[in-house]
Amino acid sequence: MSVYDVAVVGLGAMGSAALYHLAVRGQRVIGLERATPGHSGGSSHGESRIIRTAYFEHPSYVPLLRRAYENWLALEWTTGAELMTITGILEAGVPGAAVVQGSLAAARLHDLPHEILSAREVGERFPAFTLPADWEAVFQPDAGFLRPERAIDTYIAAGMTAGAEVRANTLILSVAPTVGGVRLTTENGAVIDAGSVVVSAGAWIGELFPELKRHLRLTRQALGWFDPVQPALVTPDRFPVFLFESTDDIVYGFPDFAGTGVKAASHMHGLELPSADAARQDANAADAARISDALARFVPAAAGPVRTLKTCIYTNTPDQDFILGPHALFPQIVLASPCSGHGFKFASVIGEILADLAILGATPHDIARFRLDRFG
Numbered sequence: 001m002s003v004y005d006v007a008v009v010g011l012g013a014m015g016s017a018a019l020y021h022l023a024v025r026g027q028r029v030i031g032l033e034r035a036t037p038g039h040s041g042g043s044s045h046g047e048s049r050i051i052r053t054a055y056f057e058h059p060s061y062v063p064l065l066r067r068a069y070e071n072w073l074a075l076e077w078t079t080g081a082e083l084m085t086i087t088g089i090l091e092a093g094v095p096g097a098a099v100v101q102g103s104l105a106a107a108r109l110h111d112l113p114h115e116i117l118s119a120r121e122v123g124e125r126f127p128a129f130t131l132p133a134d135w136e137a138v139f140q141p142d143a144g145f146l147r148p149e150r151a152i153d154t155y156i157a158a159g160m161t162a163g164a165e166v167r168a169n170t171l172i173l174s175v176a177p178t179v180g181g182v183r184l185t186t187e188n189g190a191v192i193d194a195g196s197v198v199v200s201a202g203a204w205i206g207e208l209f210p211e212l213k214r215h216l217r218l219t220r221q222a223l224g225w226f227d228p229v230q231p232a233l234v235t236p237d238r239f240p241v242f243l244f245e246s247t248d249d250i251v252y253g254f255p256d257f258a259g260t261g262v263k264a265a266s267h268m269h270g271l272e273l274p275s276a277d278a279a280r281q282d283a284n285a286a287d288a289a290r291i292s293d294a295l296a297r298f299v300p301a302a303a304g305p306v307r308t309l310k311t312c313i314y315t316n317t318p319d320q321d322f323i324l325g326p327h328a329l330f331p332q333i334v335l336a337s338p339c340s341g342h343g344f345k346f347a348s349v350i351g352e353i354l355a356d357l358a359i360l361g362a363t364p365h366d367i368a369r370f371r372l373d374r375f376g
């Protein structure tokens, strides 16, 4: 008999949430992480992540987002950690921008709070922004940002309080099905047996399951923190999270909530990586210039000198939707690659879904969109 009901490989956003949901349901669960949880080599670091409900990517994400909000609030309530800050989000772009049209479609279909604003109204309400006169904008008041490193720490600590075991600095080299379960092998040759496994290895998932590799494109994304030119205009009470679609980019950013500057980044431009372990070129002057140019045009109050630059990895699928579900041949192996640059906000509901799949083999949440076999 296995010592563990469930093992979780990778304790980033998704794995830490799964660990927690499994532990609070009374499962004997072990979490295995190749580095130190909360590290800055994967996809879940950098101080902030956007959360929003009227989802421009597709309206079918909205029910999951509603549950994600509930679960983030429940985690805050249970642990006392401050994880989510509501500032609203201003989405804007060139006429017909997919970001604006998609959010409006989701908002109308699901009756979500939103306001349509002209460029002039945006400037009056949020003086940090100067948008071209022909741009369209939509404001969602219930959006904001999450604190990723703190959320991962909180999930792991609360999971351990509920009985989860955690091994950091433990690289899993293989995940193999056995009769009635799975066997994991660590870098040091130790074996861990469990009834089922959640593989939430982020950008490394293709190393453990090479059949996924050809569907995943890894990109190195640059993030910059910029000195505000007008600090009073970029505080969370006056400056919402923003997401702007111009003719050649989608740029997003956050208020200066921690005194570290305004964080901003390009969602479109990323340098392709051959593997997650490939030496990552540090963010450079060209990365900073691209973001800085966009700030100078649309957010002049934030367009001071760059203070800090970092990089982070997107794990992109061909359709930008997630990969989430049981392995086709071995349902006791549950695979999760919910990234494509927009997964963090879902971690609180995906952790619940992963626990459902690992314990019951099924979930009441609709995850058909994320089927592993959709790429053939």
Ligand SMILES: Cc1cc2nc3c(=O)[nH]c(=O)nc-3n(C[C@H](O)[C@H](O)[C@H](O)COP(=O)(O)OP(=O)(O)OC[C@H]3O[C@@H](n4cnc5c(N)ncnc54)[C@H](O)[C@@H]3O)c2cc1C
Pocket (backbone or CB within 6 Å): 009, 010, 011, 012, 013, 014, 015, 032, 033, 034, 035, 037, 038, 042, 043, 044, 046, 048, 049, 050, 051, 170, 171, 172, 173, 200, 201, 202, 203, 204, 205, 208, 221, 222, 223, 265, 311, 312, 313, 314, 336, 337, 338, 339, 340, 341, 342, 343, 344, 345, 346
């Ligand atoms: C720059 C950037 C900005 C983003 N902005 C947003 C945003 O605003 N809103 C949003 O919702 N989403 C956003 N995302 C996406 C979101 O951050 C990701 O979808 C999410 O963090 C992915 O979590 P994960 O658990 O899949 O991966 P990770 O958090 O990277 O976790 C994977 C973990 O697995 C471990 N691991 C890997 N292989 C092994 C192994 N063999 N053995 C043991 N451990 C292993 C790794 O060390 C890592 O800790 C952004 C992503 C980036 C990079």
